[in-house]
Amino acid sequence: MSASDQFFNDGAAYERVMGRWSRRVGDIFVDWIGVPKNLHWIDIGCGTGVFTEQLIRHCSPAAVSAVDPSAEQMAFARDRADLKMVEFHAGDAQDLPFPDNRFDVAVMALVIHFVPDPGKAISEMARVLRPGGWAASYVWDYSVGGSPTAPLAAAMKTIGLESRSPPSRQATSMPALQQLWRSANLDQIATRAIHIPVEFADFNEFWNSITAPGGPAGKTIAEMSPNSRQDLRKALQERTPVMADGRVAYEACANAIKGRKTI
Numbered sequence: 698m699s700a701s702d703q704f705f706n707d708g709a710a711y712e713r714v715m716g717r718w719s720r721r722v723g724d725i726f727v728d729w730i731g732v733p734k735n736l737h738w739i740d741i742g743c744g745t746g747v748f749t750e751q752l753i754r755h756c757s758p759a760a761v762s763a764v765d766p767s768a769e770q771m772a773f774a775r776d777r778a779d780l781k782m783v784e785f786h787a788g789d790a791q792d793l794p795f796p797d798n799r800f801d802v803a804v805m806a807l808v809i810h811f812v813p814d815p816g817k818a819i820s821e822m823a824r825v826l827r828p829g830g831w832a833a834s835y836v837w838d839y840s841v842g843g844s845p846t847a848p849l850a851a852a853m854k855t856i857g858l859e860s861r862s863p864p865s866r867q868a869t870s871m872p873a874l875q876q877l878w879r880s881a882n883l884d885q886i887a888t889r890a891i892h893i894p895v896e897f898a899d900f901n902e903f904w905n906s907i908t909a910p911g912g913p914a915g916k917t918i919a920e921m922s923p924n925s926r927q928d929l930r931k932a933l934q935e936r937t938p939v940m941a942d943g944r945v946a947y948e949a950c951a952n953a954i955k956g957r958k959t960i
Contacts, residue, residue, distance in 0.1 A: 716747050718829030718845045719807055721893040722951045723748045726835045727755040729889055730955055735759040739825060740783075741790050741818070742808030746774030748936055750784060752804065762795070764788040790818040798827045805834040807951075815877055823881040826958040829889035832883055833955035835891065840870035841862075842852070845895045849907045854934035856925075858917065874954045878893040883956030891953055896946040903945040 727748075734757040738919070740749045743763035753761060761783045765771050771785050788794045790812050803822040812818045822832040837844035842851070854858065867873060871888055878886050897903035907917045918926060937945055 706889060713854075716745065718893060718949060719747050720751065722835055722949075722953075723751040723806060724755070725893075726833075726951075726953050727752050729891075729953060730802070730804075730833050731830065732756065732802055732831055737799070738762070738802045738804065739764065739793075739795070739800045741793070741803060741805045741822065742811070743774055743785070743796075744770045744782075744807075746780050746783075747776045748804070749774065750777055750779050753779060753782070756802075758802075760784070762786060762800070764790070764793060777914060782872050791821060793821045793825055795825045797824055799825045801827060801830045803830065803832045805836075807836055809834055809836050809874075809877075810866045810869050811837065812868075813864050815868040816880055819881040820884075821957050823883055828958055828960060831955055831960050832878070832881070832958065834874070834921045835951045835953040836869045838869050838871070838890070838950045838952045839866040840873075841950060843869075843952075845949045846907055847949075848947065849933060852929060852936050853917070855932050855936070856928050858921075858929070861932050867955070869922055869952060871952050873952075874952055878954055878956040880959075881956075882960065884959045886954065886956040889953045891951045893949050893951075894946060895949050896944055897945045900939060900945055903937065904930060904933065927953075933958035946955050 736758055738752060738758045738761045740752065740761060740763045743749050743765045749761060749763050752758065763774065764786045765782050766787065766789055768787065776787060786794055790808065791814055803826055809818065810813050826832060864909055868877065875886060875888065897906065908918050916928065925931060
């Protein structure tokens with residue numbers, strides 16, 4: 698998971714690019730997991746604490762541990778008023794700093810595509826779960842262009858640019874996720890595709906949000922010349938459907954998966 702640090706280490710920028718969309722999926726995801734209250738949770742790759750906040754609000758946990766490799770992201774999360782109960786730990790999803798059989802629920806929200814070895818990370822999720830515990834995750838489906846930033850990546854490609862892609866985006870399809878969960882010996886596996894609307898008041902809001910310098914594509918754009926940025930803006934505008942009232946609206950898709958540790 699250390700690769701995620703090079704993509705998102707600015708909490709405010711992450712909120713601007715992705716926060717509102719991750720919340721929309723997260724609200725659906727935590728309800729879908731369907732576990733009882735008063736359990737012990739671990740949020741792996743907590744980032745800015747967006748999802749940590751949601752699980753506390755929806756699931757009333759007894760305790761929450763949150764892990765992330767980015768000190769900047771965790772500092773942002775610690776400032777959230779609703780996360781005072783959370784124990785934060787610097788750590789790597791591929792080598793969690795906890796003993797076996799520690800938690801009732803382990804979650805990864807928009808993390809697995811940043812992990813260099815997703816299989817190792819899911820095995821670690823299973824390791825720290827108690828027997829009967831649940832491992833659950835959701836991630837944008839890059840195999841179908843499901844990320845809220847997909848229009849920007851497509852526009853960059855038309856002018857000969859490649860955005861900085863997450864290292865394990867191939868792990869985001871539903872078949873790939875199912876194989877990861879099976880390989881970690883998790884049972885009772887269930888999946889769900891979650892579709893959400895993505896909309897902006899106008900093209901200017903869309904451009905300013907999607908090109909914020911904190912994200913992978915934003916970092917590439919920040920290094921471009923003014924003329925190249927203008928070419929990209931034009932390419933994006935030509936490819937972007939605009940509603941009659943000026944709004945930009947399209948759909949994003951995330952894949953969710955959960956499985957149970959039975960041994």
